[in-house]
Amino acid sequence: MKWKEQITGMKAYQPGKSIDAVKKEFGLDEIVKLASNENPFGSSPKVREFLANESFNFALYPDGYATNLRAAVATKLGVEENELIFGNGSDELISIITRALLYPGVNTVMAKPTFSQYGLNAKIEGAEIREVPLVDGNHDLDAMLEAIDDNTAVVWVCSPNNPTGVVVEDAPLQAFLKKVPSDVLVVLDEAYFEYVTNARHKDTIPYIQDYPNVIILRTFSKAYGLAAFRVGYGIANKELIAKLDPVRGPFNNTVLSQAIAQVALEDDAYIEKCRDENNKGKKQIEEFCEKNNLHFFTTDTNFILMEVKVDSDVVFQELMKRGFIIRSGNALGTPGYIRVTIGTQAQNEGFLTQLEVVLQEQGVFS
Numbered sequence: 001m002k003w004k005e006q007i008t009g010m011k012a013y014q015p016g017k018s019i020d021a022v023k024k025e026f027g028l029d030e031i032v033k034l035a036s037n038e039n040p041f042g043s044s045p046k047v048r049e050f051l052a053n054e055s056f057n058f059a060l061y062p063d064g065y066a067t068n069l070r071a072a073v074a075t076k077l078g079v080e081e082n083e084l085i086f087g088n089g090s091d092e093l094i095s096i097i098t099r100a101l102l103y104p105g106v107n108t109v110m111a112k113p114t115f116s117q118y119g120l121n122a123k124i125e126g127a128e129i130r131e132v133p134l135v136d137g138n139h140d141l142d143a144m145l146e147a148i149d150d151n152t153a154v155v156w157v158c159s160p161n162n163p164t165g166v167v168v169e170d171a172p173l174q175a176f177l178k179k180v181p182s183d184v185l186v187v188l189d190e191a192y193f194e195y196v197t198n199a200r201h202k203d204t205i206p207y208i209q210d211y212p213n214v215i216i217l218r219t220f221s222k223a224y225g226l227a228a229f230r231v232g233y234g235i236a237n238k239e240l241i242a243k244l245d246p247v248r249g250p251f252n253n254t255v256l257s258q259a260i261a262q263v264a265l266e267d268d269a270y271i272e273k274c275r276d277e278n279n280k281g282k283k284q285i286e287e288f289c290e291k292n293n294l295h296f297f298t299t300d301t302n303f304i305l306m307e308v309k310v311d312s313d314v315v316f317q318e319l320m321k322r323g324f325i326i327r328s329g330n331a332l333g334t335p336g337y338i339r340v341t342i343g344t345q346a347q348n349e350g351f352l353t354q355l356e357v358v359l360q361e362q363g364v365f366s
């Protein structure tokens with residue numbers, strides 16, 4: 001068959017072991033998954049209440065325009081309804097953007113390491129990938145500007161960045177946006193936006209007016225606790241949205257996910273509570289790192305990238321045996337580090353207790 005050359009030899013996404021598989025393998029009753037940056041508190045209680053009281057006609061296709069959710073998000077953000085595009089998670093928006101703009105002969109610029117899906121999708125489309133190393137966990141925006149040339153179609157700015165958790169502050173971001181050529185799309189991936197507390201980060205929504213080549217991506221998968229429902233959205237000027245929209249599948253958000261995302265969107269108090277809890281959890285883990293002289297990156301997300309001073313695959317395996325699933329930095333381009341989702345206070349305590357044992361066993365702590 002006439003496969004695209006670039007997919008030859010590509011491996012399918014390897015999801016981590018399921019909770020059930022880990023329970024079985026290690027004979028454990030309880031597993032704490034701190035690997036995919038989901039909200040450890042789940043979604044707003046209003047979502048469950050809504051689900052218990054509503055019924056849906058599952059025989060009908062969903063509203064392909066996500067009319068009600070669109071109106072709710074537009075009102076909340078103070079944008080026009082035609083300045084939004086909805087995706088089956090922001091993952092789908094990343095693939096819509098790459099399908100629309102990348103092909104052999106053009107290039108795309110991104111940080112290294114950053115969220116893996118930018119590179120993966122670019123590879124499938126056959127575009128050249130230009131990776132610009134982070135500096136202290138930060139995007140090197142000057143070097144990214146230098147990497148842009150006449151054939152650059154898309155630049156990815158992951159803010160806060162996955163896996164470092166470091167947010168791009170407003171002043172350097174604005175200086176960068178001013179210099180990016182207007183025919184290059186800048187994708188500002190803000191999957192963790194609701195967790196950001198850095199005072200030097202500003203709301204980026206006004207930039208869609210100032211920079212017609214910017215699209216902001218946000219999601220219901222993280223702070224809203226709705227990863228299972230797969231709803232992400234893009235915010236950009238209406239011409240840009242109109243160009244991307246034909247690339248989107250016609251019914252890409254289900255009836256249930258549209259309805260539930262709208263309910264979750266209205267519960268601001270819940271998001272605030274989760275942000276506060278996340279800050280407490282962040283402090284717990286940071287204090288452990290400081291006490292034990294382990295480097296960590298200052299995070300504006302619900303995960304933290306921390307040093308372990310030993311092979312991170314070993315720490316990953318040893319923690320899994322003890323019921324904690326985290327991500328090894330070896331898989332994320334940050335060897336010697338692990339990426340851990342910030343859990344509930346109890347989950348964090350459990351994780352830190354086990355980590356201390358593992359690092360003692362590995363000779364990191366004497």
Ligand SMILES: Cc1ncc(COP(=O)(O)O)c(C=O)c1O
Binds near residue numbers: 090091092162221
């Ligand atoms: C930076 C970043 N962008 C996008 C996504 C995708 O999120 P979703 O497709 O669930 O909206 C993730 C998920 O981990 C992420 O970390």
